[in-house]
Amino acid sequence: MSAILVLDDITVSFDGFKALDRLYLAVDEGELRCIIGPNGAGKTTMMDVVTGKTRPDKGKALFRQEVNLAMLSEAEIAREGIGRKFQKPTVFEQLSVMENLELALSGPRGILRALRFRPSPREKERMEEVLATVGLLESGERSAGELSHGQKQWLEIGMLLAQEPGILLLDEPVAGMTDAETAKTAELFRSLAGKHTLVVVEHDMDFVAALGGKVTVMAEGRVLSEGSLAEVQADERVIESYLGR
Template sequence: MTARLIDRALGRGIRSQPLKPDVSHNIILYLEDITVSFDGFRALNALNLYIEAGELRCIIGPNGAGKTTMMDVITGKTRPDAGSAWFGQTIDLLAMREPAIAEAGIGRKFQKPTVFGSHTVFENLELAMAGDKSPWKILFAKLSGEQLGRIEQVLETIGLTHERDRDAGSLSHGQKQWLEIGMLLMQDPQLLLVDEPVAGMTPQETERTAELLVSLAGQRSVVVVEHDMDFVRSIARKVTVLHEGSVLAEGSIDQVQNDQKVVEVYLGE
């Protein structure tokens, strides 16, 4: 019996799909026996992965290990050949399309930041706010006190309060990355997937990004895919190593670094 079904057997019946994930058993994401093949190549091979509510998880692995495909499955971009993917106890991700998955509470940040360069930082966050996205609503609606407070809160979280009236296109690379994370936070995701967030950053920006991601854990679950091992060491609570589409090792950064299998296939030390 799978872990999700075991959890449900502890006293849960089948319920209609909720707006928010049911994390009563402290697991927000269940990936079980996920297999994805492309032209005969298995990008994911019976992958099993469980993410706890509120945790910060780092996913590492060599190129071709399946990291991007895994995120594609979670967000509905790729449909697996086999397996199951559940957001909490009752939200079946494989029965949903990408917009519905995002609306349910899964946000994804790609490696290259995509912000509205001709709009201010504040306007970017306003445009990203969860709710009515009709042109009329965006152009003419007055923000409520609650909405303004939410934007101010996110500005503070991402460290861009003093840049609120600056065009996003003039921000540094790191600041654009933080703004895009802020845009995702405006949608209040319960699970945030972040792909190589510090690529191309200065050391100072990398340090600030580490602080930002650590601060988000607990409020929501954060999954970080990263190649920079120094950065992983600075934020990791638990690390999962993928290799050939499956989990090779999992544990603390020290446990992973001392795992001979990991050393042979990934770290090269």
């Protein structure tokens, strides 16, 4: 397998404090990677570097081996096929589920143009496929405001999928979800892996276990340990600095 994303020797400093300290991280195409680690480890900063929100002081962020993300703007990175979901859902509550998806498909054209957007038959098919994937096929006409917290999160994931991203970055996607919603989300992510590459930051260890992918433990801006969940849980350095506490 080949790496779709390589962070090579990335350093990010804020007023002299190194949020990322010569970070090296490689993710293979189609992987479902979990990133765990204590608060302040640099997990969100790592995602900020990948999406262009934060510029590294040093190092390369290579997408598909050739594109250096550290040289691109946030919009250019999104167009390369890197989608990000923040913790708080940002769906348009007054619009229907389907209209939210249309917005996502129509891209950055402004909301008025997006509302006049007429999907082609191919795009309509694509939207229904996405709704089925995220378990909202029956809810297409409902207003997004009526959805449960978990359903809003799934809609937002659907909005990312509509743009057919190569990589999906998800920061604490199951925070605030019920156990049943969390279990469904794990199932959804496992079904997306392979077709997409997923990088998931999460604290919920049951969820991490349910995802079943490789786990990277970050601490103090670097990778502390990497392997299966069982492997990193057995790693002395991890027990000392994070899981054992």
